[in-house]
Amino acid sequence: MNYEQNLDTLSKYLLDRLSQEKPEWLNFLTFKKNEGENSYHIDVDLIFLSKSFEYFILSSENDELSIFMDHYHTHCYGDNDTMYKQAMDFILDIIKEELVTVSASVSGEKWFYSACIKPNGIEKEIDHIFLERANSKIVIQSYQGNFNRVIYGTGEKR
CATH class of the missing domain: 3.10.20 (Ubiquitin-like (UB roll))
Incomplete structure (x- = not known):
């Protein structure tokens, strides 16, 4: 099945941005069916970035970008550009140990x-x-x- 054709709008946006800016992250991407819909969202398993967390996921589920790390998670809100910037800034702050x-x-x-x-x-x-x-x-x-x-x-x- 060609999941890319069935991605929801935010997931298509995220896939496009990652393809341009973080193509190496695409190796860690999975397609997941949206509950009760005929569309899919994507999860990017960022564990390859982490030296400490056991679980580190960027998800486009429910029309929002969310980041999950072990017992903590956060959601990004706004239009697609705003959510993407919030998510990338947050991930960078985690990587730099500013958070x-x-x-x-x-x-x-x-x-x-x-x-x-x-x-x-x-x-x-x-x-x-x-x-x-x-x-x-x-x-x-x-x-x-x-x-x-x-x-x-x-x-x-x-």
């Missing part, structure tokens, strides 16, 4: 918190999470792994 992800859970419970912040805000974020749930497990991840750590709360408020 890190912070996620938190409690004793096997589902993840209750995730954020993407500048590295100089890590300690403040940790304090904020421990104020909410003192027995949290906090996972900090960065592209190169320079800021990676796992912190276990003691159950006592800081």
